[in-house]
Amino acid sequence: MALWRVLWSAIITISTLQIGILAQTCDTTVQSPIVFPVRNVTVEGNRMRRGMRFSYGTPEQNVAVAISAGWNETYIYDENGQCSGLASAACTVGRGGAFNEGSSSTWTGLSSISALNSKDNVANNAGSNGLAGRDKLTINSSLSFDQFSIAIPRKSGPDYSTLGLGPSSRILDIAKNASTIASRSWSLFWGQTGLTDAHTNNGAVVLGGVDETQTTGNNFTGAIRPSVYSSCRSGMIVEVTDMVVSVPGGSSGSLLSGGVQGQGVNYCLEPEFPIITMLLDHWNEWEDIDPDAETSGNAVDRAGGGPNVWGLIYPKQNITKASLTITIAGSLEITIPNHQLVQAYYTFNEDGQMAVNNTISELMINPLQAGNANDIPKLGMTFFQAAYLHVNYDKNQYTLWEAANPTGQNSKFAGVGGSSVGCATPSNSTSSPNNGTTSGGSSSNNDNNNSNNDTGISGGAIGGIVAGVVVGILALAGLAFFFWRRKKQARTGPPSETATPLYDMNATQEKPELMGSYTGHSSSGFYTGKPELASNATAQPVPNWMQPQEVPANVVHRPTVEPQELPSQRYD
Structure with missing residues (x-):
């Protein structure tokens, strides 16, 4: 056991050395990104x-x-x-x-x-x-x-x-x-749009690079396959293996325990979609865990006249206080805090100004039902208010992190090349690329790849060091495993091979009991119904970014018709 501890310490030390070397190097020839x-x-x-x-x-x-x-x-x-x-x-x-x-x-x-x-x-x-x-x-x-x-x-x-x-x-x-x-390649953090200024922050779209302040900690990388996933236009499918609702001072529980225990559910990453959709089974589990989320006798409508279309509308005092943690592929956890799950319900009045109804709030969740029950669920903008996405078409892959810098402040953007990352620069000086002004699709400067004046360790030397470190780690790991295996007691055979986690998207779903309906929506129009907004609305003290105006409490009605179906496909 003493030998094992020594070897393990050596592995940790060398691994740290390797990470340190890589973290301190960057390729100065890689162009800065467009931000x-x-x-x-x-x-x-x-x-x-x-x-x-x-x-x-x-x-x-x-x-x-x-x-x-x-x-x-x-x-x-x-x-x-x-x-x-x-x-x-x-x-x-x-x-x-x-x-x-x-x-x-x-x-x-x-x-x-x-x-x-x-x-x-x-x-x-x-x-x-x-x-x-x-x-x-x-x-x-x-x-x-x-x-x-x-x-x-x-x-x-x-x-x-x-x-x-x-x-x-x-x-x-x-x-x-x-x-x-x-x-x-490109990267995205949508920023935050909470109910208070403290929870309202800018985001960034980065072409050809990443924000290094967001890409720390655990991550998940998947392949982009649009031709395989015809129901997911982006081609980015993630397996959600768990979704946990946590209520402050109350209960918490998994949404995947109702009929799909131990199975994953495929979700489509769709950054332009305003909210998050989920299977009705999972929404029913949420209601069982969190009484404030119950739609029967609580939720009054679905958003149909504002930018965050399809979310659930609740009286402001009755809406859920829970956060939602989504686990991707059993390894990456991304928590969407309540201040991003619950948003102010706003529309645009006849003058085009933001108008807020201060008596209600919107939960950025849409339980799939009726004609949409078999749709693949989506992770939209609300998800990217807590997650960071990097897409690289040169490698045909995408990577997700939990956003490590949700405020979006003091960002450091770096270009991403074929197999290297450029040197990060502060957020206030990243919009101009290293190659100078570009107009009409041409660069005004010559290629400067051969004029690197960096006097630090050469790329070849770093490569040699890293290669040696890797060999050393493998050798020590092999030796440690040899001694550990000799002392290991006989165990049962290898675990049985399991099938790829699936969810029956054709299963029959029941409608949630909503006390109203939402305005229909078609792919050929932004909204199909006009929200009732007062022309003489007055300003209210809500987040500065919204510049809100008060509207009548009856902006949300309780129609007697049943909830309408969402379009099975949002685009032609």
Whole structure:
């Protein structure tokens, strides 16, 4: 046993040395990433919409966009927002703002949306149903792309303006081909949108890199397989092996104990989807654990007239206080705190301003039911307010962490190359790439890969040290295992091989008892019903980012009709 302890100490020491060497080195030739903040964006008419700022045209017009791992093109709505039953201003802000083609001196229109020759089905099939063109995309004062193509939806498209970061992403291809970024990769932390300023923080979208302050601790890496998972546009499927609800000062319990004990459930990562959906069996378990989550006699509606569509609406004083911990593949735990699960319920009034009903709150969970009972559940924006995602198409894989820096402050962004990571730089100096100004998809500087002035340990020396360390660890581990095995008592045979965890997505589900219905939603319109908002609403003391206005308590009704089905597919 003494020998074992000595060997184990040696392994730990050498492993620490190896990690220390790797942590202190970075590749100075790897381009810095492109960083877009996720925050409240001031759009047309001095209105606000949360999202990633997209500055387009000449002069620049700001639009707030979502991030999609399934779309490849960038879809920007213009002043024809294609909303049914909403005032023009409310529609415009709901879509993320509007791009006015006629106000840009550098806009070049294309014959139709199909002229993009896109790999997106909606672009190929829409034909005259959408517009397209090219204009100047401004990243910052030193980086722009003069002829960046966008699609302008008409009858089909995302719920609101969206930056396409799919496997054939136009913006990733352009930036990589111009040597502006080192890899066709991107990362996302959506930030936080809590009920108080303390729980409201900016996020960031990073093209060609990561925020190193977020990527610490345990992680999970999976393959991207969009052709295999047709029901998950992103191709990123995670196996959720547990979901635990924790009520402060009360009970806690697993949601996977009701009929699916010991089995995992496939979830689709969909960053542009506003909330989290879950199987009805699991929601029923939540209600059993947490009485405040019960929908019967408690929840009054489903959100159908606001950005966070499909969430459950509760009286503010009766909503759950629980947090939700999601376990990925039996190894990575990501906890979504209550201050992110429960949000203020807001819509946009006829003037396009945020309007909050202070008598109710929204739980960012949608139990799948009726016609959607067999849909694959989704982890949307709410999940990415607690999780950090890095997607690398050059390696055809994605990696998840629990966000280690939920405030998003003091971030350190580093570029990611083929097999190396660049040197991290502070968040206030990362938007300009190492290669200098890029315009129209070309770099203004020569390749500086051969002019590294770093006088520290050479890459070859570091490689030799690391290789030696690895060999030493393996040798010591083998020797330790030899002595341990000799002392080990005989045990039973190897564990029996188990089948891949599955859940029967075709099982019959019952509807939850909701005391009302939600407004129907279609893929061709942002909302199909207009929320009842007072035109003379007044400001209320809720988070500064929302600039809220009071609305009547009857913004949520209790219709006598049964809950409607969600569309089986959100996009055409």
